[in-house]
Amino acid sequence: MSSDDADSWQRPTASKPACAECRRQKLRCDRKIPCSTCTRRHCEEVCPDGVVTDPKAHSRSRVLITESRYLLDKIDAMQKRLSELEVAIASLRARDESTNVAWEGARGPETRHSNDEAEDDLPSMFGTLTLGEQPQWLGRTALSDYLLDRRSSSNAAKPQGNFLPELDCAFLFTSHPAQDPEGLLASLPLRHVAYNLVKIFFHHIGWLLGAVSQDEVNKTLLLLYSDTGTRATSFPEGLAMHDLAVLFMIFAITYIADPGNNGRNVDETRRNYGLACLALSFDPLLERPTLQGIAAVHLICWLMYLSDDQNAMGIAYNLHGLSAQLCKSLGLHRDDSAWALDEDTKQSRRFLVWDMALAVVAIGINFGRPPAFTMSQFDARLPVDTEAFLDPATSEWQQSIQAWSHGFTSSCLLRVADQAFSPRAVSYATVLRLDQVIREHPVSPMLRTPNVGKFEPDIPVTLAMQRASVMIITNKLLLNLHRAFFAKAVSEGPDPTQSKYQQSVMAAFRAAFYITATLRTLYERVPAVVRFPHFWSPAFSACVVLVSVVIKCPTCSLASSAMGEFERTLAVFQRVKTESRTVARFMPTLVTLRDKATKSWAPAVQDDNLSRPELDEDEMAFIYGATRVVRAGTVTSGTDPANLRPEDSDYSALTPVSFQG
Structure with a gap:
């Protein structure tokens, strides 16, 4: 045999050997890395040199x-x-x-309306319509602080913090094709600063905002920064403008909301916000919507919430509505299982649309307006919870906060918005059924609050905020669900617990108590929560419910607990009013309500017959959004003005007028 023949005969023996796990199990190996056998057996992490050390654990x-x-x-x-x-x-x-109509026609009128009696005696709640230079409509579920008169709240003490000025949204309707987009790269921070900001965002804030994947952001960072730490000088291949917009928005939000900072870095926030808007204007989102572009607008909406500016809330509502339409233009609201998409793309689409659904429906309820997503047109699948794990200490399955929020949106939020907050009259049986759906929605043990109102100093900051979010989101929905029936029961007699709506009375009272108690303990554990106005607005609505029990029904069994919790929460508001524009705006209203509650509470304790103050029409609007029209500070309601008492007319702090939106 010649030497050439020997070489050709020996060459096959020089091929790669089978991987260690296939050799151990005596299985066929295709010698890829990882091999198909290890991939099929879900142990590709050990291929090619490692072996499964605990076969039983791997099998489990x-x-x-x-x-x-x-x-x-x-x-x-x-x-x-x-x-x-x-x-x-x-x-x-x-x-x-x-x-049914023919059958009801054959019955008498008394019998025909017996089942509807519980709903027919409720007032028609069309909300507040404001006319004039800044027209707007706030529905019956609008948060109570949205109904505040901006003229009266201007008399409140101005907070002393460093707040973000009004933000411009012209980026959606402008483009800059003549400018050099590579100029944005020179505005990027140093490598270690960028990586640190992203790390802080996803550790402390990202779970709350959603819609952004840390893996995608890390890919963007790898394209923008070299291993030596230098920034890219030319636009990298594979990087889209909308990716850059998301990164700049992450920087902007982290600078203003990082719980680890002692204060807001408004200058850096405003600078990075402007860079994000500029990046979006280079690739117009309305013409070419993308997942990252929608995520960037979603983050802009959140920055407006965090800016603690009354005008920005209305703008954020409109932007979220636009984002919802962009989601529909990409088919994100539909079941994508029939399309030949890879798994990563499916998960990205599902995460984004469910995070958007939560935000869109929640802010719609906050304004008392119909959401941009409805159950009848929304059948997107829930994303896989990649952060879920089996707790070895308790053997319980722990889901992530994102998975809980997606499930709650699917099972509760969309359903309640469609069935209870629509223009159609809702039956009391429907309200009670939806109440049960909300209360029975599962919460993993890690996200539960074991002792509401009890301070736990050892709990991590992020977990404390996640538990508070679950508690407040759930109880805010319950409070809105029972709001009108609670108000009717409180206005009927001295003891609302004896009303035919007593279940709503207890549900609303319990929800209000849980919201305020949760916020008090959260502020004690995480003082930086003052930078998140969406925690404080529901607490104001809850305080209005508690104090209305004291003013209207001071002798009922709930009045003592309501007064105590109201006083404790008011003390917290007094501490933070210099740091929060939201709290400073509704503090005059709470002080006035406290004075009324004290005057009503004292005769009840002394058991005398002194006259007690009453809630007027404007104050009752906070509870169940009575129909009214506002023109230049004048209120027109369904009540005859002649029946209003003169002593109530000076309570301008509760007159609902418009704010820019």
């Missing part, structure tokens, strides 16, 4: 992964089937309506 892990995927598919199928059944029930009701 495989079983958990398989079962979780099976359960997710089953949940999706059940949700789809549930939607089909709801449509079928609605069609059956519509088909039988003519028969």
